[in-house]
Amino acid sequence: MITTDRESGALLLRQLREGRGWSWADLARALRETARQLAVAPLMHRQVTSIQRTVARWESVSDRTSPGDRYQFLLAHLYARTPAGGLTLGPGSDFDTLMEAFRHFGAPPERARQLVELVSNGEANAGSALLPAKLDDGVINGLHESVRAINKQVGSTPFVRLQLQLAPIVESCRRLLQLDHAAAHPGLALLTTDAYSLAGRLAFETRDDEEAMRLYADATKAAGHLADRSHRAAVRTSHTMVTLHATDDLEAARAIARAATVDAHRGSSYAIRARAHAVHAEICARASQPDSAAAALNRAWKTVEQLTIDDPHGGFNADRLNGFDGLCALHAGDARHAHDSLDRSISTLRSSRDAVQRGIVSTDLALARLRLGDPAACVDLLHQAVDITATTGGRVAAQRIKLARRDLRPWRTEDFLAELDDHIHDTLIGR
Structure with missing residues (x-):
């Protein structure tokens, strides 16, 4: 069990700052400069006065504010270095004191x-961030491998x-990309497509929607330099949902x-083509166009039948399509079909990489059970969805939980709903 002693943590942060001879404004400027050096976009352009107010709240014994993940990262890099x-x-260092403060x-x-790993890796990789004099396939491949490694952590590591x-x-x-003729380099185009698209997804999940849209636009532009239009279709399907x-x-x-x-049909991947049709089906279903949704789903199912195991964009398959099928059925008013499709989908979402999707499908399945007349079963599933969402931080699942809770209003006097409200508050709101 993790215990807290916020007052001790606040005191240690103050001692660290004063030990460097810094005012709140000095620390705020240092944090912003560190954010710029490390390309932490949400904070690198923030006003010093705004950061200063945040610092003051951390050190207040009466405030409940504590450094979030981004600020922990910046503070770690800042105090890892001596004046x-x-x-x-090591022990006795400012960094060690900072870790003690975080524990409090x-x-x-x-x-x-x-944080030790992030700081150490940052030092080890400091040279690789320098702009090479020319495009180097080794550097590009190394960066691309890092993007893939980060993507694999989705669902198990906070966004x-x-x-x-x-x-x-x-x-x-x-x-x-500032180098001459860089944009047309296939390796760099693929790297930037994948990096910007993933960054857009992460910006969305962390509620920086303006940055997300900008990154998806950049990813779409980068993918335009690739011959296989499946890459741009993949970006656009994700952009659609965001x-x-x-x-x-x-x-x-x-x-x-x-x-x-359109891009998907010009590309080589049947997996991307199936996903594009599935996403289009969901949009039609939400727009109360059941016939168009059914037609798009039919195209998606026919495409899924053509999937091959060597598809480089593999990952979307019949199991994932069942989730879209079930959601479209929910919007069409066919709760039984929705339940069966969603139940099939969720039974296959077992890996940590599937956790975000499992949270979404769980809420959809809960709503299907409610539409079938079983509010208690709906609430049971929502409890699971709340726990999953608390772990993953998935934004879409949180939105779906809110909507499902709204539909449960007729049962507001039931004990099972009061227990769900307590769970939502303690796990998602009050944490």
């Missing part, structure tokens, strides 16, 4: 290990931490979805 510039992480604020022991790992790679891509859930603008989402299907 003379040397890297010191309630950070689990593994967080200190993660903010993945965003922090990815930020220097995104910045490296931007610098590489646009839908960030803005609730069906028309904007529909336009991107249509462009995705």
